[in-house]
Amino acid sequence: MEAAELSGARVLVAGLGISGVASVQALHDVGARVSAVDSRPEVAGAAPLPAGVMVFTGQDWPGLARRALEEKPEVLISSPGLPPHNPLLQTAEQRGVPVWSEVELAWRLCPPGVPWLALTGTNGKTTTVSMLASMLAAAGRNAPAVGNVGDPIVTTVLGARAAGTTLDALAVELSSFQLHYTHTLAPLASACLNLSADHLDWHGSPQNYAADKARIYQRTTAACIYNAHDDATRDMVAAADVAEGARAVGFTLNVPALGQLGLVEDVLADRAFTPGRRTHAQELATLADLAHLGGPPVPGHLVANALAAAALALAADVAPEHISAGLRALAPGAHRIQEVGSHAGVRYVNDSKATNPDAAAASLSALPPGRGIWIAGGLAKGADLGPLVAGSADRLRAVVVIGTDPAPIVAALDRHAPHLPRVVVPAGETEPMHRAVRHAADLARQGDVVLLAPACASQDQFDSYAARGEAFIDAVTGLGTPR
Secondary structure (H helix, E strand, O other): OOHHHHOOOEEEEEOOOHHHHHHHHHHHHOOOEEEEEOOOHHHHHHOOOOOOOEEEOOOOHHHHHHHHHOOOOOEEEEOOOOOOOOHHHHHHHHOOOOEEEHHHHHHHHOOOOOOEEEEEOOOOHHHHHHHHHHHHHHOOOOOOEEEOOOOOHHHHHHHHHHHOOOOOOEEEEOOHHHHHOOOOOOOOEEEEOOOOOOOHHHHOOHHHHHHHHHHHHOOOOOEEEEEOOOHHHHHHHHHOOOOOOOEEEEEOOOOOOOOEEEEEOOEEEEOOOOOOOOOOOEEEEEHHHOHHHOOOOOOHHHHHHHHHHHHHHHHOOOOHHHHHHHHHHOOOOOOOOEEEEEEOOEEEEEOOOOOOHHHHHHHHOOOOOOOEEEEEOOEOOOOOOHHHHHHHHHHEEEEEEOOOOOHHHHHHHHHHOOOOOEEEOOOOOOOHHHHHHHHHHHHOOOOOEEEEOOOOEOOOOOOOHHHHHHHHHHHHHHHHOOO
16 A cells, blocks of 8 residues: 555554554544554543544453454554554454554655665664764754664654654664564665563564564665675665665675775774775774763773764765764763762762663673772563673673563572672562662662663553653652662
8 A cells, every 4th residue: 555545445453552652643634544452441531633533442351353444454564563463453464454563654645755764683782873873963854763773653644744854864773672563674775783581471482583674674775784794784674675786785893895985993993885995995984083972991881883874875975084073973872881989988880871781791790800889670571681690700800680570680690699698679579670779879889880781671660661750860860868
């Protein structure tokens, strides 16, 4: 179904979170006959929907599926929060109803000629897409960061149309959830930053997770960007069905080979896009341009993110001087290795965005040996936390465990670091982060670092990783007050 055919079409939107509400509004604006479904009556009742939208709610999903599909929708737009095994999605697919993501809807509604620069990965997506958007802005492009960060893509696309403004490009962060039901996206350039097992409760297996991540490369028209230190991303590019002429571009923390971006001493350098790439590298930026974002020294994962963002920008003909200017202009992101302050000679660092083991490992590796008090736990999403604990134990003095189910992190500590003192915050604690920070302060000594890097999702006790990070900041701020 093409964009013009949506006018008058019957479309069902499943899930009334941010992207679901945006999809309903976009479909209403283009003249579709929209209905919606959500199993949470309180969410459905509070959703700001256009008049006349029929909403199904108040039953379990099998019952909702029967009622909602009686309207015989021609397309179903699925929330990224609904896994493929949801009864509504399974029934729709059995009946031959196409299931789209909000990303797919936005792609079909986007004006022709607007290039999408799309990226995914287990870790570093938001940092990288923010770098990319800043580079594009430095080049004078109207190219906002959208998708899994910022506004829903359909909101940006139709908002620009309504305002009569032209989008020069889109910097698009996509999660594996969003990619699962995205079918026709053809980005100008695409990147997968890295791959490690995550969200296995949603995808069902590491293979399914990897397959959804790999969808980022399908139909790419100019450049498929991969991590030269991660064989999985290179294999994804090799297997992708891309447009004729699209090429593979690697990024590396080593000196770049032909067809790569990399690091030459303190210089971020390009041997993939510069005309003289066969004999020399083009300087793009220096580590000094990244110093305000982390370190010293600048962490390797931050350099890798910058190289991936630069490759995407170069594919869109952004000049090297705008790449370095964009990096310098970028403000540090909240809740990602964020220095909160010091108390009694102890530093407090907020990395609430470390929602999986690999992200937490990057933070833990920067701790001085034996000086870390680690606050960890939450929704483990089926991940094995054992390798994280085994690889980080020498950096730690003690651990404070949060979450409604502390078993995954406690079991990993019992197996791989039984010598480490630990405190488990009771699952029913009304202010778990405040209690955790108090325990961490009691365990810490002068010169230590208290690090919130949960390695788990937040939704068991907090609305989001941002809410968890804000609770940490608030708790640290309150350390000087009486208990």
